[in-house]
Amino acid sequence: MALLIILITCLVIILATSQPCQTPDDLVAATSPGHVMIGGLFAIHEKMMSPEEYPRRPQIQKCVGFEISIFLQTLAMIHSIEMINNSTLLSGVKLGYEIYDTCTEVTVAMAAVLRFLSNLNCPREVVEFKCDYSSYTPRVKAVIGAGYSEITMAVSRMLNLQLIPQVSYESTAEILSDKVRFPSFLRTVPSDFYQTKAIAHLIQKSGWNWIGMITTDDDYGRLALNTFTVQAAANNVCIAFREVFPAFLSDTAIEVRINQTLEKIIAEAQVNVIVVFLRQFHVFNLFNKAIEKNINKIWIASDSWSTATKIATIPNVRRIGKIVGFAFRRGNMSSFQSFLQNLHNRPKDDNKAFDEYIRLLSACADVNGSELSACISNPSPRLGSLANVVITSNFSLRNGFLQDYSQPGLVHSMQLAVFALAYAIRDLCQARNCHNPNAFQPWELLDVLKNLTFTDGNNSFHFDANGDLNIGYDVLLWKETEMDGRMTITKMAEYDLQKDVFIFKDQETKNEFRTLKQVQSRCSKECSPGEMKKTTRSQHTCCYECVNCPENYYTNQTDMDHCLVCNETHWAPVRSTTCYEKEVEYLSWSDSLAILLLGLSLLGILLVLAIGIIFTRNLNTPVVKSSGGLTVCYVILLCHFLNFVSTGFFVGEPQSFTCKTRQTLFGVSLTLCISCILMKSLKILLAFSFDPKLQLFLKCLYKPIPIILTCTGIQVVICTLWLTLAAPVVEENVSLPRVIILECEEGSIVAFGTMLGYISFLALICFIFAFKGRKLPENYNEAKFITFSMLIYFIAWITFIPVYANTFGKYLPAVEIIVILISNYGILCCTFFPKCYVILWKQEINTKSAFLQTIFTYSSRSVSSIAVSHASLDVTISNITRNHPGSGSKSAASQKSKGLQAHVFADISRENSLRVPKTLPRKRISSI
Secondary structure, three states: HHHHHHHHHHHHHHHHHHHOOOHHHEEEEEEEEOOOEEEEEEEOOEEEEEOOOOOOOOOOOOOOEEEHHHHHHHHHOOOHHHHHHHOOOOOOOEEEEEEEEOOOOHHHHHHHHHHHHHHHOOOOOOOOOOOOOOOOOOOOEEEEEEOOOHHHHHHHHHHHOOOEEEEEEEOOOOOOOOOOOOOEEEEEEOHHHHHHHHHHHHHHHHHOOEEEEEEOOOOHHHHHHHHOOOHHHHOOOOEEEEEEEOOOOOOOOOHHHHHHHHHHHHOOOOOOEEEEEEEHHHHHHHHHHHHOOOOEEEEOOOOOOOOOHHHHHOOHHHHHHEEEEEEOOOOHHHHHHHHHHHHHHHHOOOEEHHHHHHHHHHHHHOOOOOHHHHHHHHHOOOHHHHOOOOOOOOOOOHHHHHHHHOOOHHHHHHHHHHHHHHHHHHHHHHHOOOOOOOOHHHHHHHHHHHHHHHEEOOOOEEEOOOOOOOOOOOEEEEEOOOOOOEEEEEEEEEEEOOOOOEEEEEEHHHHHHHHHHHOOOOOOOOOOOOEEEEEEOOOOOOOOEEEOOOOOOOOOOOOOOOEEOOOEEOOOOOOOOOOEEOOOOOOOOOHHHHHHHHHHHHHHHHHHHHHHHHHHHOOOHHHHHHHHHHHHHHHHHHHHHHHHHHHHHHHHOOOOHHHHHHHHHHHHHHHHHHHHHHHHHHHHEEEEEEEOOHHHHHHHHHHHHHHHHHHHHHHHHHHHHHHHHHHOOOEEEEOOOOOOEEEEEOOOHHHHHHHHHHHHHHHHHHHHHHHHHHOOHHOOOOOHHHHHHHHHHHHHHHHHHHHHHHHHOHHHHHHHHHHHHHHHHHHHHHHHHHHHHHHHHHHHHHOOHHHHHHHHHHHHHHHHHHHHHHHHHHHHHHHHHHHHHOOOOEEEEEEEHHHHHHHHHHHHHHOOOOOOHHHHHHHHHHHH
């Protein structure tokens, strides 16, 4: 870039020393002297006439295509400078200006910048080459412009050499916010980052997600496309096609590109919204062609053409569809309107652009209405004879025509640019004599501008760290008037940059915005709540299918990417738009199964009470006494009563107390019951055992109260540790799809298993003891029934383990209730029902004499069987001796066998004497 500057500088010097065909003053569009000069760059003409083939000489071609809207911007700058000069803001310091026409070409703009950079103190326009421009005084102190970002960037790189402040009123390319590359650039409008963000927000809020975009092939268009692509993706908006036009009208390919773009728009029938980042002359040509092809869409206009009257006055432009535009925030236009009304009184010799406008207006005096703009800007043969146009005495400037073409947002941003420079110059000139051109340098003015706060009379403004003035946007709507069918540009809303919201001024504008949402511009139909998007093979995320949300998932908005999962306490059916609270379930008191089980428990309680009454009334009968006495019976009956009562804690809404009580109550009471039965089994075995060694062992073991307390105490310790370390708690089981099971979590499966295992261990011992005494007298055979009861217990609880492990839901407690009832009824029936049967229906055998007779018969039969067994043994031994005689019949083995036989017989004879049946039964009766 530095090499380019040097080459251009050398070229200027060479041209200055030669005999040019034009003087630099010929390029000036408007000028006015002053103590502080400000440069201006405006694209007053829309293009530069190109030679038939590439240029052969480095000369600037003639510019054609007079742009009325840009001419108005030059007038806005002149008006703003005159307002400052006519005020007391600068205290006698006058602002001057030099305005150049860039002809929408970077080359022409660079020629003007070279003059801005030329040394003020040199009689010729010469740019001095220096390593340090700190004390260098250029021709101007600051530059306003240019309008197009493409030109602005090129100009800014040149002005950076001397850090001359450049304040743009229209250039919005986001890259210009980079202060490393453009340190001397500032602007009074927001960057395209905010504009593209606002457009993407508008599209998303309108329900559109399938759009097209048209830009220019320059820095402004490409950067806008890149920024908008990012913003669109953030708002779930897809760009169906991107069309790029040549940046300048002098390009012969522009007409071909316009036709291709229109064919693309027609082909993409689902695209009904198109974002257009083009210059005014591009849009003018595009819309004229689109009207011919009857294309009707919604067009989103960028700030470069959203208020262009030239486009709004195209014949039949209403057929193009709806146009929504973004424009810079407008200000007070009354002063500028008065300036335009008095424009005919201004001198024309210092404003070539104004002089050209008058001559064009005079040449088109016979043209009225919307065709006047086309007549003025059309490069027709009239232009060759402008110098010969005679201004008649009754010539009118048609001030109303200019007012129609004024763009309030651009006029306001132009005013802010001039005001910013004026306030900065005021701050510098307070301690300096600014009548002297060398009073301050441009870089000093730039330092003041960066930290400046200024006003337009109503509001205060300041540049941010990027040199931008973020004043927001006006959202415009082009509407057809009812009277003459013309298009009017009305303000629909305001866009707040900081809050990223649209602010509507009244209900009518809100309704107008809602009508826009009725237009569909989508690749796929909208997924309703209860559905989610499923992307197809298309590369665009906006092209998708709608699928229903599965069970327990939902969507509550349209076009959601995925279904939301319900939390654990809620559920949702297929294609649900919300989650429903799960129903809480537990084994309630009103449940039919619970009622049945509680009825059985109540029946068991009644049986326990009935048995207790029966035993109490028959306290002194042998059956009751043989059961261990009333105390033991009452303890066992109390345990059965508590077991039946414990089932009630398994029913109803689980509470912390019931969860902790039910297992503990059941475990301790059943342990006490089996401990008592164990002692009864041991006692029966002791009473009817004829083995002296076993009898001695059982006598030492038989300690009823200590054993019962010990066995029960161990269970109490187990339950206490369980409740202390890992107590059962109330838990919400949310694993089921539609219900929450309120249940008791046992806390520790190990503790629960230990409790049940310990009871099973006691039951096993009890079973072994009872099995040993299963052949007792028939009428009083309690051991046999204890054996049956323990078998029932084992069968019930062995069955319980797999059933309990595989049962799920609110009926899980019912499984344990059933097992408790089976085992409790089994023990109760086997223990007490035979005795009750004897007490109630066999009273003849429930006497002391009958009882003694039964014991005597059993004891006699037992002793006789022992004697018979020994006699049989003796006969067997004798037979063996006879059948196998040997040579040593008198051997020691034979003698030993005969001796053993004699000994056994003697023992049997002693046991079979009359003394035994007289003494042994009495001894057993007393022990029982």
